[in-house]
Amino acid sequence: MNYLMAILGLCSIFVVAYVMSTDRKKIRYFPILRMFILQVILAFILLKTSSGTALVESLSSGFTELLDDANEGVNFVFKGIANKGSAPFFLTVLMPIVFISALIGILRYIKILPLFMKYVGLGLQKINGMGKLESYNGIASAVLGQSEVFITLKKELAFLSERRMMTFGISTMSTISLSIMGSYMRLIKPEYVITAVVLNLFGGFIISSIVNPYELDPSEKDELETKEDSEHTFFQMLGEYMLDGFKVAVTVAAMLIGFVALIAFINSLFLHLIGISFQQLLGYVFAPLAFLTGIPWDQAVDAGSLMATKLATNEFVAMTQLTTQNWHFSERSLAIISVFLVSFANFSSIGVLSGAVKGLNEEKSNLIAKHGLKILGSATLVSFLSSIIVGLII
Template sequence: MYRLLSLFGLFAFLAICWAISKKRSAVKWQTIAVGLVVQFGFGLLFLSWERGRAFLDSTGHGVKSFLDMSLAGSEFLFGFMAKQEVVLEHLKGMPPDVVKGGFLFAFQVLPTIIFFSAFMAVIYHLGIMSLIVKGIAWCMVRTMKTSGSESLSVASNIFVGQTEAPLLVRPFLARMTQSELMAVMTGGFATIAGGVFALYAGFGVDPGHLLVASVMSAPAALVVAKLLVPETEESETYGTVRVNLEKTSSNVVEAAATGATDGLSLALNVAAMLIAFLSLIAVANWALEGISSLFDLATPLSLQRILGWIFAPFAFLLGVEWKDIVPVGELLGYKIAVTELVAYQQLTSDSMQATLSARSTAIATYALCGFANFASIAIQIGGIAALVPERRSDLSKLGVRAMFGGAIASWMTACVAGVLLDF
């Protein structure tokens, strides 16, 4: 029954996008249909096929082992504090959430971001990632009949962030159609970057599911973008894929050093965001608790509970178990209103893990995998407008719609996972 609910939710999200489309009569249904087939194809390959599941499990273990190599650097710098077993031995008797959210995060998870950022910079310098991205974009152009520039940007979003991906199509940004610009922005909101991939894997989120979620959300982002803002103009890159990636480093050593510096900036930003947002959430809950006491409410208010009620209908459409609709709604609310960083932190907390079923946890993992939140609207507009100042007005007009589209794309991926995963 829950599988059918996930399937219903998938088409419900498509219907919502079509209902608020800028020009419903211009929607190219071949692109939509092929995009769904591609998304389901990836799902069947990795989630239903036995060898695909084995590959996914192996990939998850491989990624975890690879990320654990960052301990070589963090143990040298931080000593015993970077060793989980030693820290846990010294902190016996303390609440699990305190241990997990304190020493282990600061001294084990954040260094992983620096290491993975340096690694990504190296493989970009060597041209390996460009070949992979070009191959994925070529497949999208041939199957979905989208333009080369938008396909290239969305494909690169599988591996890099929402402000880095547009660099690959920088020469075309000024002359992109409205629909192409929408696709570029939606792709950024629908996926996550390599650096935070390492972060969420460090939280305890299954890295295999994170990888599959990003891959499946790429065609979903194009589907949603072409529903919300259908193509009505002529693209200069239709049917072609051209990679324009300028090397910013002269050799591998410089690339690794630059990547490490960027990773440090990201790690510090992540730490600052967690401190700020978790503290602000505590303030909001304190105020809501006071209001509850003042009016003698039978059910005390909290930010989590309010977000859960607001986003419960969307959680229902994802196909989570009945008892988990409000808790998953809380997570969706955290993702949109705050950031997916806090949402994943809440998802992996012991209290949430004790509440959610395996099915609901897996679906939530897919639904949260994307940068679709209000703060990211400003990040995207600022980042892309720095490359093409003349398109700032267009970016601002598309911002909220693209963010909503990115969230829908992630939720569509979660629905596909809900249909195909066995529990």
């Protein structure tokens, strides 16, 4: 019965995406089918074998070491600003963006990123049927995160069309970054984190291809711009990227403050008006959706509450509740919920995305904000798609 519901849920996801589509005549079904089959194969490999898990874990460990290096700079400037054993979100999560930005600048300056773009982009393009920049954005988002990825594309933002910006937003919000993968693994099982990262990468392409289909105009640029980098000295470039990173960190912080506070206000408003918070109301709404993922009905309300918590706040809050509270989930339900939680698809991410782009290009930031809810809805469909596939395999 649960597996039948999961298949029904799978069909429902594609129906909803089709209804949301901006141009159904341009949907290319063969690349979508190809990516879906690839998702199933990869999920099987990652959940039933150890080779894929070992590879991603090694990559995660390497990126965690880079963040430790970033913290050296943060501690040098801000040491003593927090109590022992605690540190503000701005310092631990956002300030390392400055260091990551510097690394991005170096990788562009020595032409490694363009080379990465050329081969990985071409390979993914043959699978997803999209542009090379779209393919690059999907990979870079999974490696760098939704704030840092736009720094790598700062020279390309000016010529990206509205539809391409929307696809970039869906792909970016559907992923996480290697920088926080280690933190997730301390809360939920590593194999679920790794599986979600891989499935969400292709899921972002699948849902984007349905919700926001388009064909690239031959006149549109589809390459990383590299000429300007050679016109600057190494240290000029380095200073520029460090300042860009700081600008993005501060802008994202401002957006997060506003969105998190707004959600708290809405929760309070609902409590006063109808006696339950907006987040609790979403939990009841999400219960049938959790049931459609293949979770038994007697566990669906609790699962829906966690899914709604992730949507209304963020994935860390939901993961912490999953870990610390006394739930009675089966291993299969736990896998489905865990995979669903591993993405940036939540309301505050609209502000994060808009803020990250605003620090680099205000016009494109307005496009992200304009389509914010549709981007969030599409990224949430990606989470459902990945969790259902995992539920069918386990």
